Amino acid sequence: MRARNEQAAAEALAVAGKTDGLPVVVPTPERVEEMLLNAGNLPPDAVLGSLLPLGGALTVEKAAINAVMAGCSAEIFPWVIAACEAICDAAFDIGPLQSTTHCVTPLVIVNGPSRYDYGFTSGVQALGPGQRANATLGRALRLILINVGGGVAGIGDMATLGSPAKFSCCLAEAEEENPYGPLHETLGFQTGDDVVTVIGVEGPHSLLFTLENFPGNEEALLRVFGAGFANPASNNIYFGNSAMVAVFNPFHMRILHDKGLSRRDIQERLYDYASIRRKDFEAIVGLNNANMSPQKGEILRAAARPEDFLIMVAGQEGGAYSVYFPSWGGGVRGQHAVSKKVRLEQGCEVPDSLR
């Protein structure tokens, strides 16, 4: 495609509905070529999968074009490829996620020893502005969902309101602050692996919990998390079939560890606390979606199993806030994490931080 200049090219992409509404870097052949240098031994026409609802083939080249548009540095392209492989995995069920009126979007979690070398961050504002690697990896995925998957607003993406998280939703884990080991280890990978995990979630919800120490504070913290996950305004308590993500800040995680809880203890308590008695639930919601819930019995639970609570650590030291991500619950299987190993050894460029 041709345009009179870069401004005209960027405008043409926006008018054609091929952006997320924000300005993009124009994907010139030279920039895409540079991105492709980091694809390792994957040729540009290698197909990573297809994406519904359009059913377009996601080639390595299409991933590179969209990564350029998102503003990715070329060196993080192996992480983009891993994220692409994850959303193309049949277990991720991308079709319903794209089409639903819910605001669900892929959360991208970056793990592994190389993550900081590539600029990913897990600390202050990990989910917010100013973190280029986090922001652009998440944005690349959104542009791919629009351009290759057909997730265009009002046609292939029917979200009632959408969410700012749909522009980008990506963070690294503060693995060194997680006394139970990094998230990807619990998902079947080696600690030394570099891994991208995706899961369909709502945007981040803030959780306030005191920094003071008091008897029973570990149980109180987990009850607050549980009440958040079981919130009748979110879907999980209706469907009870999906994974969710609890992002503890380092201080909150130490409360749990110092009181002798294991990761499994945390998950089991969240499973117990993320629940509500049916009569209390119905007193709140009335007949709202009563015919939608497949749950039986007197206790409604946000999750089907303790292991559906993904436990990780991120955020600034010293704040009283953690974050939790409810999910959508639609689809046959609900939402669950899909992880892919990053093939850095096949990349061609050494990140700036290691030069």
Place this chain on the structure above:
Amino acid sequence: MESDPLLNRCPGENTKAGDYVEYLDPGAQPCAPCQAYPPRMQADGKPLVIGLLSNLFADASVFLNDLRVPLSELFPDVEFRCYDKGSVQRMSFVVADDTRDSVIAECDGVVCAYGHCGSCTSGTTQDVLAFAHAGFPAVALVTEKFRDEALFLARAGGIPDIPFVFLPHPVAGKPAEYHQALARAIAPAIVEALAQGRVANMASASLAVRN
């Protein structure tokens, strides 16, 4: 920073022949090749069996049931068989193979209802695509709010002209009298879709009810 006179030129400025920026298309085309929609329900003088496939969205089964009377008036000797997608969790997915095969084995055509949200419109459209790919007559009921999505999905699925009957939005939560009136208004369009494989005026029936 050194400026590039070509790249920094404002829109509307004159450009010399050959001055341009080349860039690559980020988009993809649907993998499914386009094909025509051929199935037609054949009466042949024998009693017809019409399947009513509910995705279990709110009031979908109720509304399908309301179609029995007006369709019976248009198709003498018609029989109906009810199916559903098993659970609300499946509404955003294509109908299960065994259900699809049962419908094809036991019926002459099927009404799929309904597309009433983003993901269930996707599921309902995929249902009709699945029947169409099997050469079986089917029609999708979708509310007008999701018309653009349904038409897009039909194209992406390789059969752009699968028949839709569009309904005013919402249908769920409306009184029984409204459902019955709407069912009567759209019954001719359903007959047209099943018998002729198309709906000439997809908006007319629903507008009549809305007004």
